[in-house]
C-alpha cells in the first residue's frame with residue numbers, strides 16, 4: 001500500500017491514546033493552515049474510548065483542541081433516529097460532544113430519522129458539497145473501523161455500493177442486519193487527506209490479515225478499497241487484532 005503505515009499498540013487504551021495524539025496533531029495542523037479541521041467520525045464501539053478521551057477534562061487532549069474550529073461529520077449512520085441506542089451520532093454525542101463546547105453549526109449529523117434512507121443520503125451529499133464547496137469533498141481526517149467481515153463504514157462484502165464511482169453517499173440495504181445504512185462511499189473516503197483505521201480485538205485479526213496482506217478482492221474484503229488518492233493511510237491496531 002502506497003503512503004500507508006501500520007502501528008501496533010498494546011491494547012484498547014493505548015489505541016485510544018495513540019488515536020487521540022494523531023487526532024489532535026492533525027487538528028492543530030489543519031486549524032493552523034486553514035482555520036478549521038474537518039473530521040468524519042466512525043461509529044461502532046472501538047472509537048468510543050477515543051471520543052471519551054478527547055473530551056476528558058483530565059486528559060492532555062481536551063485543552064489542545066480548538067473545539068470551535070472542528071467540524072464533525074459521520075462516515076456512516078444506522079437508519080434509526082438520533083436518539084436511538086444504535087445511532088452513531090448519539091454515541092459520539094454522549095461520549096464527547098455533550099461534554100465540550102462545540103457550536104451546533106459544527107455538528108453535521110446524517111439525518112437518519114428520514115423515512116427514506118436514500119433521501120438521507122442525498123441530503124447529506126448536498127450538505128457535504130455545500131460545506132466544502134466541492135463536488136468531491138476532502139476531509140482532513142477520516143476515521144474508520146473494520147468489521148470482522150472486513151467491512152468498513154457501512155460498505156459490506158458483496159455490496160454493489162462497493163463499486164460506486166460517482167455518488168458521495170449511499171443507502172444500502174444490509175441483509176445480515178435487516179436494515180438500511182447511510183454511508184460514505186469509497187470515492188469520498190479516498191478523497192481524504194488522512195484516513196485512519198482503528199482496529200481492536202482478536203475478533204478482527206483474520207479480517208485485518210486478509211485486508212492488509214491478502215490477495216486483493218475488494219468485493220470480499222471492502223476495507224481493501226480504502227486507498228486514499230492523494231492522502232495517507234494509517235492502521236492503528238492493538239496487539240490482539242494483529243496476532
Ligand code: 6PG
Pocket residue numbers: 042043044045046047075076077078088144145146147151152153154
Ligand atoms: C458502524 C461503523 C462500522 C464499524 C465496524 C467496527 O456504524 O458500526 O461505522 O463500520 O466501524 O463495524 O465496529 P466496532 O468498532 O464496534 O468493532
